[in-house]
Amino acid sequence: MADIRILSEVETFLARQHRQYIDGQAVAAMDTVATDIINPSNRKVVASVRQATPAQVQHAVASAHEAFTGVWQQTSAARRGELLNRLADLMQAHREELAQIESLSSGKLIGLSRAFEIDYSIAFLRYYAGWATKIHGQTMNLSLPSSNGEQYTGFTLRQPIGVVAGIVPWNFSIMIAVWKFGSALACGCTAVIKPSEFTPLTMLRVAELALEAGIPPGVLNIVNGNGRTVGTALIAHPKVAKVTFTGSVPTGVGVGVAAMQAGLKHVTLELGGKNPAGFLRDFPVERTVDGIIEAAYLHQGEVCASAERFYVHRSRIDDVLEALHHTLATLKIGSALDESAQFGPLANAAHFAKVMAFFEKARAQDGEIVHGGTVAPGDGFFVQPTAIPARSQADTIMTEETFGPVASFLAYDDEEEMLHYMNDTHFGLTASIWTNDLSKALRFVPRVEAGTVWVNMHNYIDPAMPFGGVKSSGIGREFGEAFIEYFTELKSVIVRY
Known part of the structure; x- marks a missing residue:
């Protein structure tokens, strides 16, 4: 059987000058190296993408941090969930377009791109959207003795951790990115995603759909390039509060060490296995x-x-x-x-x-x-x-x-x-x-x-089942209720009255 017909909107998208997506718009980087995106089925170039400059990485993180302390902080939990569901709706509407772009750049069979890469991503987004209004702390009966008639009460708050840097592999470029930014946004964090240099195209399109869905500029940013330069710069940035990485064990160990050295940043590492x-x-x-x-x-x-x-x-x-x-x-x-x-x-x-x-x-x-x-x-x-x-x-x-x-x-x-x-x-x-x-x-x-x-x-x-490794296969969990622990800080509050 012959290959399916490529949609005209896919051809138009591939022909663009692909750049970074920062603060709600495509940002040029004409003075950096352009990486060719190769169709694994025939080794032909389907597009090229410019690597982010150090200044653009700084810009992306600054945009995410400004959105975190500004517009996203002022967005209610219910509204965050609504916006994630709107993005899921748009991904459903553009299902075939996204699936074709994915198959052209990753070699994933088109049926798998449709049913797994896109449909599963939509399911995960809707799952995270449902959690946005269910993140909560606890109240405690304190044990402090009263010395002069005073009383004490205590409670905890779950607060968003801040700017999340998500480093995504090439095998599931939309779905694994959704695991990272969906978790972050549901918890009230903002995100800077670095796709693999082999498969960056689909996330550039998803970021456009996110803006169309109403997710404010700066909440979701995309920077392109390899791990040695762009990934390292993201991990080291002082405004990045958490790094979430999916990839090999050796690279994951390096990411974890760099995150610790850059200020004891929180990490989630989903690594490989035999x-x-x-x-x-x-x-x-x-x-x-x-x-x-x-x-x-x-x-x-x-x-x-x-x-x-x-x-x-x-x-x-x-x-x-x-x-x-x-x-x-x-x-x-x-x-x-x-x-x-x-x-x-x-x-x-x-x-x-x-x-x-x-x-x-x-x-x-x-x-x-x-x-x-x-x-x-x-x-x-x-x-x-x-x-x-x-x-x-x-x-x-x-x-x-x-x-x-x-x-x-x-x-x-x-x-x-x-x-x-x-x-x-x-x-x-x-x-x-x-x-x-x-x-x-x-x-x-x-x-x-x-x-x-x-x-x-x-x-x-x-999405309801926590996912992650033991031993050398990772730190932390994704999915389920467990993801909330890794994208929030637990704050204790004690009141004397």
Whole structure:
């Protein structure tokens, strides 16, 4: 099937001179480097975006701080929720436009861009909008003794933390940005978002829609560029009160250290993982293969929550790998804009090179590749979905995060050994257990060292469920009621009367 027709409004948007979005308007930066945005499906340039200057980063933060202490502080909680819902309405109205821009710049299959990137973002915005009027403190009965007839009462306030710097990766450029600025705005904070230099286009369009929705200028700002310059400048700015980052563990550690050194700024770090999936012996082969496809290959494995380590009982593993090979061979690999494609390109040249290097490492260790491990036909950044049996838990394919469509497999002999393998890592973002025995699954869940544990599913997120990692996979939580703690300060008030 051929690619879908590009909307005229998408073509018009791509042809613009793309800049920063600060204080409610596009801001020029003609003297800085222009980064080409590459279509991963064919390696053609679809647009170019100018990197923010140091002065523009200063401008964006100053605009956000002025809005925080001014117009946004004076905006009622109910009104904040209403404005977030208006933005959600506009994103729904521009669903196809946003989805096409996303697929053209990230390589995300168009169906996934529509149903996951846009629809989930809208759901999250509406969820945050609902919380805007429900942020509250508590009253306390104090224990202070009265020495002269006086009395005491105490209460707490939840107050917005200030300007939030959100640093967003390239894999879900709208949805992860929404997690950051939606949380911030619902709590009364303002935001400066730095998209990935590979996928900045959709957030520039969302920022325009935010202004159209009535969100005041300065409340949501976008600055473009790489992490070394623009990201570092944002973290170091004295008016930035919080940094929220999604990305790799090494970069996240650097972000956390820089934030601490820049004045003990608050941080939320949602980092990577080498996430495990454990299949118990009672789980049928066919359903095991379906579970592996769900857990490992969504968006070509470019999902922080995806599983990369798979543990299958020794009596089942040969049958599972054979069935998986046949299933992977049937997947249609194609352009992100081909509605019939089931597997698209990797997101950019750098990541393509990383995954190809990983294939070479696997071969160098004499690893058998059940399927894939090579490039796939096409002009873009295409690789085959890949499955590799491991020789031991210490193999590179079991320890090093690929963030790509590479699933590694190890047999186990008993369930205690499986749990040991699942926890034998410094990561701890997500995990899944697959079994027909619900009682056994619920006994295993508390013993799995991960921030999210799924049973008979993987890669499902919901705005009502807190999300974040343990161990090296992060600090803090997003979603649910938990996000409020990380975007507000708790103030104690004691009154004597």
